[in-house]
Amino acid sequence: MTSLDDLPIRDDLRGRTPYGAPQKAVPVALNVNENTHPIPEAVAHDIVARVAASILTLNRYPDREFTALREAFAAYLGHGLGAANIWAANGSNEVLQHLLQAFGGPGRSALGFAPTYSMYALLAAGTGTEWIAAARDDDFELSPETAVAAVREHDPDLVLLCAPNNPTGTPLDLDTIRAVADAARGIVIVDEAYFEFADPGTPSALALLEGRPRLVVSRTMSKAFAFAGARVGYLAGDPATIDALRLVRLPYHLSALTQAAALGALAHSGEMLAMVDEIRGQRERIVVDLARLGFAPHRSGSNFVLFGGVDDPHAVFEALLARGILIRELGIPGHLRVTAGTEAETTAFLEAIAVFAPNAEREHTRDHEQTSGPGTDGGAPTSTENRIDA
Numbered sequence: 001m002t003s004l005d006d007l008p009i010r011d012d013l014r015g016r017t018p019y020g021a022p023q024k025a026v027p028v029a030l031n032v033n034e035n036t037h038p039i040p041e042a043v044a045h046d047i048v049a050r051v052a053a054s055i056l057t058l059n060r061y062p063d064r065e066f067t068a069l070r071e072a073f074a075a076y077l078g079h080g081l082g083a084a085n086i087w088a089a090n091g092s093n094e095v096l097q098h099l100l101q102a103f104g105g106p107g108r109s110a111l112g113f114a115p116t117y118s119m120y121a122l123l124a125a126g127t128g129t130e131w132i133a134a135a136r137d138d139d140f141e142l143s144p145e146t147a148v149a150a151v152r153e154h155d156p157d158l159v160l161l162c163a164p165n166n167p168t169g170t171p172l173d174l175d176t177i178r179a180v181a182d183a184a185r186g187i188v189i190v191d192e193a194y195f196e197f198a199d200p201g202t203p204s205a206l207a208l209l210e211g212r213p214r215l216v217v218s219r220t221m222s223k224a225f226a227f228a229g230a231r232v233g234y235l236a237g238d239p240a241t242i243d244a245l246r247l248v249r250l251p252y253h254l255s256a257l258t259q260a261a262a263l264g265a266l267a268h269s270g271e272m273l274a275m276v277d278e279i280r281g282q283r284e285r286i287v288v289d290l291a292r293l294g295f296a297p298h299r300s301g302s303n304f305v306l307f308g309g310v311d312d313p314h315a316v317f318e319a320l321l322a323r324g325i326l327i328r329e330l331g332i333p334g335h336l337r338v339t340a341g342t343e344a345e346t347t348a349f350l351e352a353i354a355v356f357a358p359n360a361e362r363e364h365t366r367d368h369e370q371t372s373g374p375g376t377d378g379g380a381p382t383s384t385e386n387r388i389d390a
């Protein structure tokens with residue numbers, strides 16, 4: 001059988017592993033931070049009608065400039081933004097790829113603060129950009145001083161700030177973003193994929209765009225908007241920076257179907273985002289309950305919680321999976337990550353994890369001799385499971 005090693009693949013891609021969150025059909029999927037609430041049916045019908053109408057003109061290429069969609073995103077974001085400030089693509093991952101294609105590349109570097117979203121390193125690799133992972137402060141926080149010191153040391157062409165950070169959930173102060181934007185010579189990307197889940201009143205980095213043409217803020221419809229399957233991400237920035245992205249995008253990269261569906265969802269943003277408060281409530285419930293059980297949940301401004309205090313993360317991951325609950329193993333020692341689900345999904349997770357609670361250990365050891373559930377054979381993690389993979 002032919003393997004990758006037999007192929008004339010680029011030397012810098014040899015031996016790399018693709019993005020690999022496990023895809024499993026389970027009753028309770030809490031591993032990739034999706035919105036676990038389905039789209040309201042009335043909204044779905046409107047989206048279907050718009051997509052259906054667009055099918056009648058699929059003989060033509062779509063609007064290459066997706067003008068109506070850019071206008072709708074600008075209206076949604078506010079902050080005085082207009083269509084000229086907006087870019088969009090098939091998921092914010094493609095938006096980030098466009099940025100790396102235009103501003104990164106061979107001989108250039110991108111800086112991030114680990115642990116952070118695993119796709120940043122993969123997008124850098126795909127575009128031949130050197131990836132530099134600098135360290136965070138205690139508890140995965142990122143102070144202006146720490147961030148600026150790394151920018152000064154590495155002088156990167158791009159800086160990727162994930163706010164709040166995946167996989168840790170850590171919110172990021174505007175002070176840090178402002179300091180990085182002032183210190184960096186290159187493009188500063190603030191990835192606000194989870195912004196809508198932040199506590200009410202949390203300011204967006206959109207407020208910093210004015211007068212900072214190298215600062216961009218990316219968002220996605222995949223999380224709060226419950227639209228992950230549609231693949232729509234977007235970005236706000238200076239019109240000149242947006243123009244740079246036109247140089248690298250494929251012509252007509254946003255299909256007419258995607259544009260119609262996204263416009264439909266945006267026309268109902270209130271209903272699409274109605275579940276955000278409920279999800280934030282489940283996130284807080286997870287933080288409080290995990291702490292009560294003796295785990296060490298980290299501060300989260302997102303729809304997921306990273307928690308420490310797990311003796312054997314792989315064994316717990318497998319035991320929960322055996323009960324139909326899929327969470328995320330990231331390769332951070334002693335830690336696991338869980339997405340806030342519906343109330344019932346969250347309850348299922350909390351009941352299953354309680355067996356492994358540090359605080360419950362003594363009772364369970366006495367009652368059941370051991371705390372492990374089914375499937376805890378403690379097998380060595382594979383190489384994919386072992387790396388930090390947000």
Ligand SMILES: *Cc1c(COP(=O)(O)O)cnc(C)c1O
Pocket residue numbers: 033090091092093094117162166191193219220221222223228231232233
């Ligand atoms: C989920 C996620 C995205 C969104 O990716 P899409 O391509 O828009 O689905 C972007 N950034 C981070 C940090 C994420 O966790």
